[in-house]
Amino acid sequence: MSRFLVHSVLALSGWCAAGWAQAALPIQHWTQASGARVYLVESHAIPMVDVQIDLDAGSRRDPSTQAGLTSVMAGQISSGMRADLAGKGPYAQALDENQIGEAWADLGASFSSSASADRLSFALRSLSYPDLLGKAVALAARQMANPSFPEDVWLRDRERMSASLRESLTQPGTLVQNSFAAAVYGLHPYGYRVTPESLSRIDVKDLKAQHARSLRACRASVSVVGALTRAQTDQLVQRLLAMWPADAACQALPAVPEVQPLAEPRNLNVVFDSAQAHVLIGQPGYKRNDPDFFPLLIGNHILGGGGFVSRLTEQVREKRGLSYSVYSYFSPGLHAGAFTVGLQTRPDQAAQAVTVAKEVVQAFVSEGPTEAELQAAKSNLVGGFALRIDSNRKLLDNVANIAWNRLPLNYLDTWTQQVERATVTDVRRAMARVLQPQRMVTVVVGAPTP
Numbered sequence: 001m002s003r004f005l006v007h008s009v010l011a012l013s014g015w016c017a018a019g020w021a022q023a024a025l026p027i028q029h030w031t032q033a034s035g036a037r038v039y040l041v042e043s044h045a046i047p048m049v050d051v052q053i054d055l056d057a058g059s060r061r062d063p064s065t066q067a068g069l070t071s072v073m074a075g076q077i078s079s080g081m082r083a084d085l086a087g088k089g090p091y092a093q094a095l096d097e098n099q100i101g102e103a104w105a106d107l108g109a110s111f112s113s114s115a116s117a118d119r120l121s122f123a124l125r126s127l128s129y130p131d132l133l134g135k136a137v138a139l140a141a142r143q144m145a146n147p148s149f150p151e152d153v154w155l156r157d158r159e160r161m162s163a164s165l166r167e168s169l170t171q172p173g174t175l176v177q178n179s180f181a182a183a184v185y186g187l188h189p190y191g192y193r194v195t196p197e198s199l200s201r202i203d204v205k206d207l208k209a210q211h212a213r214s215l216r217a218c219r220a221s222v223s224v225v226g227a228l229t230r231a232q233t234d235q236l237v238q239r240l241l242a243m244w245p246a247d248a249a250c251q252a253l254p255a256v257p258e259v260q261p262l263a264e265p266r267n268l269n270v271v272f273d274s275a276q277a278h279v280l281i282g283q284p285g286y287k288r289n290d291p292d293f294f295p296l297l298i299g300n301h302i303l304g305g306g307g308f309v310s311r312l313t314e315q316v317r318e319k320r321g322l323s324y325s326v327y328s329y330f331s332p333g334l335h336a337g338a339f340t341v342g343l344q345t346r347p348d349q350a351a352q353a354v355t356v357a358k359e360v361v362q363a364f365v366s367e368g369p370t371e372a373e374l375q376a377a378k379s380n381l382v383g384g385f386a387l388r389i390d391s392n393r394k395l396l397d398n399v400a401n402i403a404w405n406r407l408p409l410n411y412l413d414t415w416t417q418q419v420e421r422a423t424v425t426d427v428r429r430a431m432a433r434v435l436q437p438q439r440m441v442t443v444v445v446g447a448p449t450p
Contacts, residue, residue: 025041025412027039032217036218036241039402040233041225042226042227043392047227048392049227052124054222056119057115057214058120059071062192064192067192067194070210076147076153078113079097090138111125111143117190118333122140144240144244154207162196162199166196176444184262185338221400223403225395265440274445276347279442281340282441284337285337290434292430292434294418298374301381302369307327320352322349326357327341339435361435361440362438368427368428374424374427382416
């Protein structure tokens with residue numbers, strides 16, 4: 001019965017979320033005695049609850065010789081669960097990976113764990129009916145706190161991952177991404193890439209140690225969207241984190257150094273037999289808390305983030321036919337994520353495509369957008385805002401973004417106003433401050449030797 005209800009509720013969730021774009025989104029926020037920060041959007045139209053827990057335990061904290069440690073630890077959390085020594089409550093018995101999957105299927109709920117460069121994240125989705133939600137919370141709490149990390153499963157998965165990585169290293173797309181990250185980030189952890197060699201240095205004791213270091217309620221940011229009151233949400237979060245290690249002092253984590261700006265341009269040409277040359281051009285960009293976030297968002301939309309209406313598409317694809325697709329984007333995080341221009345082209349056209357792309361970036365940084373380009377970008381971004389929060393999952397992503405980056409609680413309510421108030425001068429100044437076209441990295445994989 002619960003599986004049928006889940007499908008029915010999911011069908012309604014997009015319809016209900018669409019109305020949120022037209023109204024204020026009151027986000028409630030409080031801090032629990034444990035130090036966990038909770039952010040809640042009540043939505044009682046459908047009996048669904050979505051939860052995301054974020055921790056400052058992403059891959060930027062991996063040891064340099066064990067790149068991928070946090071990511072594989074997160075993946076192995078679903079491989080097995082230790083028994084509760086007290087033997088109390090539901091799911092007290094030990095469960096293997098198949099039994100864990102069956103338990104979630106029986107509940108009609110889902111749970112996942114993952115790691116990005118900055119965050120270790122857990123996600124729970126369940127119907128809000130008390131009998132189902134209580135069991136889902138109990139299972140999620142135990143799975144987060146008591147993974148068994150069975151060695152045979154890790155050795156099996158490590159071999160599979162290593163084989164997949166070795167295969168990916170024969171692909172030009174992987175080679176260009178790896179070379180670009182190394183050149184842009186240097187020794188910063190954002191540039192770490194998982195390799196078969198780094199995986200070979202990770203064993204079960206490393207997974208357990210990383211898990212033990214990561215889970216602290218005082219460092220948790222918990223975002224909740226769904227059919228719960230504040231009091232119910234407070235109890236839910238307490239139950240989810242109840243088995244995490246206590247840390248009354250909540251010691252500060254070691255600082256991670258910032259991404260260093262590039263001192264000079266670098267041009268890397270990787271000879272590779274490929275039907276298409278893969279090109280990436282870029283540099284360190286900006287941090288998510290940059291006060292010019294909105295002018296930079298708009299500027300990139302005009303430059304290369306707006307699809308077929310962007311300057312890069314007009315000059316590289318439409319006018320010269322050098323590439324089917326060309327784009328640009330920023331990847332802001334706790335540190336300066338990369339600014340990237342990407343395209344694929346015929347190997348014999350690679351040099352011309354690179355020259356044109358660089359000229360477009362240089363001209364935009366020097367001159368900024370026209371008033372017509374600015375107004376078109378604003379209309380496109382504001383008109384598409386509803387699509388950013390048109391489902392529970394998307395709304396949760398936005399609430400988690402607010403929680404993680406300590407943004408104002410009315411961030412979503414004022415998003416369109418922030419876009420509308422940006423001027424041509426704002427965009428030109430912000431892009432010129434952040435981008436240095438004369439010091440960018442250019443990586444080409446698949447072009448003929450010059």
